[in-house]
Amino acid sequence: MEILERLFNATLVVAMLRTTAPILLVSLGGSFTTKAGIFNIGLEGQMLVGAFFAVIGTIFTGSPWIGVLCGVAAALVLAFIFALLVVTFRANEVVVGLALNILASGMTISLLKAIFGTRGSIFGHGLVGLPIIRLPFAKELGPIGQMISGYTPLVYVAFLAVPLLILFYKRSRLGLYIRVVGEKPEAAEALGISITKIRYTASLICGVLAGLAGAHLSLGYTTMFTENMSSGRGFMAVAILIFSNGDPLKILLGCLLFGFSDALSLRLQTFGVSSYLVLAVPYLVALAALFALSYRARPRIIQETLASMGRALSVKPNGTAGS
Amino acid sequence: MSDRLSAIFGQLIALAIALAMGAVVILSVKESPLHVLLTLIDGAFGSPERIAGTLLQMTPILICGIAACVSLRGGLFNIGIEGQLFLGGFAATWVGFSFALPPVLHVLLGLAVAAFAGLLWIAIPAFFRARFQTNEVVSTILANYVAVLLTSYLTINIFKRPGGQPDTPPILESAYLPQIFSFSRLNWGLFIGLGLAIAVYLFFTRTARGYAVTEMGANPKFAEYGGIDIKRQTFVLLLVSGAIGGLAGGVESLGVHHRFMEGFAPGFGFDGVIAALLANGNPIGTIGTALFFGALRSGSLLLEVDTTASREIITVIQALIILAVSAQILVRRRAGDSTAGERRWKF
Numbered sequence: 001m002e003i004l005e006r007l008f009n010a011t012l013v014v015a016m017l018r019t020t021a022p023i024l025l026v027s028l029g030g031s032f033t034t035k036a037g038i039f040n041i042g043l044e045g046q047m048l049v050g051a052f053f054a055v056i057g058t059i060f061t062g063s064p065w066i067g068v069l070c071g072v073a074a075a076l077v078l079a080f081i082f083a084l085l086v087v088t089f090r091a092n093e094v095v096v097g098l099a100l101n102i103l104a105s106g107m108t109i110s111l112l113k114a115i116f117g118t119r120g121s122i123f124g125h126g127l128v129g130l131p132i133i134r135l136p137f138a139k140e141l142g143p144i145g146q147m148i149s150g151y152t153p154l155v156y157v158a159f160l161a162v163p164l165l166i167l168f169y170k171r172s173r174l175g176l177y178i179r180v181v182g183e184k185p186e187a188a189e190a191l192g193i194s195i196t197k198i199r200y201t202a203s204l205i206c207g208v209l210a211g212l213a214g215a216h217l218s219l220g221y222t223t224m225f226t227e228n229m230s231s232g233r234g235f236m237a238v239a240i241l242i243f244s245n246g247d248p249l250k251i252l253l254g255c256l257l258f259g260f261s262d263a264l265s266l267r268l269q270t271f272g273v274s275s276y277l278v279l280a281v282p283y284l285v286a287l288a289a290l291f292a293l294s295y296r297a298r299p300r301i302i303q304e305t306l307a308s309m310g311r312a313l314s315v316k317p318n319g320t321a322g323s
Numbered sequence: 324m325s326d327r328l329s330a331i332f333g334q335l336i337a338l339a340i341a342l343a344m345g346a347v348v349i350l351s352v353k354e355s356p357l358h359v360l361l362t363l364i365d366g367a368f369g370s371p372e373r374i375a376g377t378l379l380q381m382t383p384i385l386i387c388g389i390a391a392c393v394s395l396r397g398g399l400f401n402i403g404i405e406g407q408l409f410l411g412g413f414a415a416t417w418v419g420f421s422f423a424l425p426p427v428l429h430v431l432l433g434l435a436v437a438a439f440a441g442l443l444w445i446a447i448p449a450f451f452r453a454r455f456q457t458n459e460v461v462s463t464i465l466a467n468y469v470a471v472l473l474t475s476y477l478t479i480n481i482f483k484r485p486g487g488q489p490d491t492p493p494i495l496e497s498a499y500l501p502q503i504f505s506f507s508r509l510n511w512g513l514f515i516g517l518g519l520a521i522a523v524y525l526f527f528t529r530t531a532r533g534y535a536v537t538e539m540g541a542n543p544k545f546a547e548y549g550g551i552d553i554k555r556q557t558f559v560l561l562l563v564s565g566a567i568g569g570l571a572g573g574v575e576s577l578g579v580h581h582r583f584m585e586g587f588a589p590g591f592g593f594d595g596v597i598a599a600l601l602a603n604g605n606p607i608g609t610i611g612t613a614l615f616f617g618a619l620r621s622g623s624l625l626l627e628v629d630t631t632a633s634r635e636i637i638t639v640i641q642a643l644i645i646l647a648v649s650a651q652i653l654v655r656r657r658a659g660d661s662t663a664g665e666r667r668w669k670f
Contacts, residue, residue, distance in 0.1 A: 089650040099645035113635075114631070232468045290462055
């Protein structure tokens with residue numbers, strides 16, 4: 001019992017919200033591309049360049065806010081290249097996404113060495129993290145106040161973005177267009193919506209949020225940049241996007257599950273469990289969720305397959321199996 | 324110009340564009356592109372030792388590339404080759420140091436166990452992909468992280484060699500893959516890779532099974548309509564791909580490192596996937612692209628000594644090549660090549 005009390009308390013909730021925020025930001029970004037019908041495996045790379053250029057911008061200007069802007073701008077460039085190749089040139093999403101991830105990893109390490117002459121990680125050099133916001137009324141709320149106050153601004157942005165996104169998809173015209181383009185591109189075309197324009201817009205908004213996620217990683221979550229510091233969070237976000245189908249509320253639940261397993265695994269380390277096993281926990285949770293939820297979604301997939309096969313057969317009654 | 328010629332021509336133009344952009348990147352890290360290029364070439368082919376070094380780097384990329392070709396042919400992405408390589412490398416090392424066997428038998432058993440480890444590692448993602456359409460790209464990528472951490476755990480917390488280094492005990496000499504020359508660690512793994520490439524190529528072009536797999540990759544729905552058991556095919560194909568990925572790790576540990584340690588063979592799995600993609604899933608073409616990537620890697624070792632550039636600059640160049648090629652082929656497709664449409668993995 002005592003162990004459980006040491007494990008589960010207000011500090012765990014605080015740790016969970018802290019670990020949830022970066023993956024929540026990047027997943028919410030991916031929600032735009034997912035809803036617009038793009039499989040965006042490049043989130044990892046966008047997050048990584050966001051983290052790197054946020055640090056560079058902060059060191060050269062002394063302001064973490066300008067740093068955040070630099071991080072977002074860098075992620076936007078990557079998002080634009082992704083959209084250009086995938087939407088305009090119709091290149092394969094997986095191939096382009098993977099290449100951009102590799103590009104981001106190689107480029108950040110090369111620039112790290114070119115600018116600072118070191119490898120591994122960069123801290124100091126006048127690097128300032130984002131300020132911590134203390135809510136004025138938090139003290140009166142006791143333990144709950146302890147849980148909701150004292151985070152860096154991007155944590156609040158991440159959680160506030162969830163209801164905003166729900167409203168956006170339900171109420172705004174752009175939200176509706178994005179959904180239509182993703183679900184029924186033919187219908188969008190018939191309505192005169194430009195699929196290209198909407199997909200570019202979705203990719204770029206996604207880039208902004210992925211850049212914020214990266215900036216949060218290097219200026220909010222920690223105050224440093226480390227080689228490949230996104231460490232698979234972008235891929236976990238893609239896993240969450242697959243089973244949430246881009247729905248903000250489901251994304252929040254998935255990210256909280258991830259944040260919880262991450263925070264819990266960090267706790268377990270203090271109990272003497274090997275750090276290698278502990279670090280694998282979030283990946284295993286993401287995998288388990290991916291497998292479990294795809295099992296549950298089975299009937300829908302079968303129905304869709306049957307429907308599409310039916311369409312294929314009715315369009316071409318003789319079939320062209322030999323082609 | 325024939326289709327094949329124009330395709331190769333297109334790839335060359337893409338390569339030129341990518342290299343031009345690479346030059347810009349090299350300039351941005353304050354190095355001369357020409358100096359970097361000459362250093363790369365010198366480092367890769369400057370002497371017999373360096374040529375052997377290039378072939379040594381090429382070997383795991385080639386075997387991983389063949390693993391990727393097998394899945395790509397069926398329209399599947401096994402991005403988890405890196406993880407299968409780590410598991411295979413560890414498994415072969417374990418066979419190598421934990422018991423004694425006659426020489427040839429020991430090597431063969433080590434390689435077989437490595438392949439089996441790779442197969443086991445992909446079995447769950449493969450099952451869910453085949454049965455429930457669970458996205459294999461994401462599941463195999465996530466499995467990579469687990470594989471690297473798991474093998475690190477096994478190495479350091481369970482099998483650590485007494486003494487300071489974070490690695491396993493060395494394997495027995497009976498488990499060594501023989502070297503080809505006395506002056507290099509280049510070993511018989513190269514012939515295993517070349518043999519596999521030819522075998523897989525013949526399988527896809529000369530057998531009915533191979534034809535069925537290609538059919539499935541080209542258009543799964545019609546393949547199913549044509550009587551191919553997609554689920555079974557998907558499952559088996561991913562298992563074979565994983566086994567070859569594991570074999571790559573076995574070759575690396577029995578032929579090169581003779582032990583397993585943290586950071587064992589990093590990035591070979593990813594390079595293999597890229598080499599296979601560049602070769603459009605053709606095993607023979609993968610020999611060429613793997614050689615190219617092996618030369619880049621081998622040359623980058625000298626690059627880090629002779630210039631201020633980091634060796635990761637070559638991964639940037641690789642990524643730029645992939646991006647350029649992915650767009651270039653499409654210019655051709657939009658010009659009216661209707662056959663390129665359906666393949667899920669085609670650029």
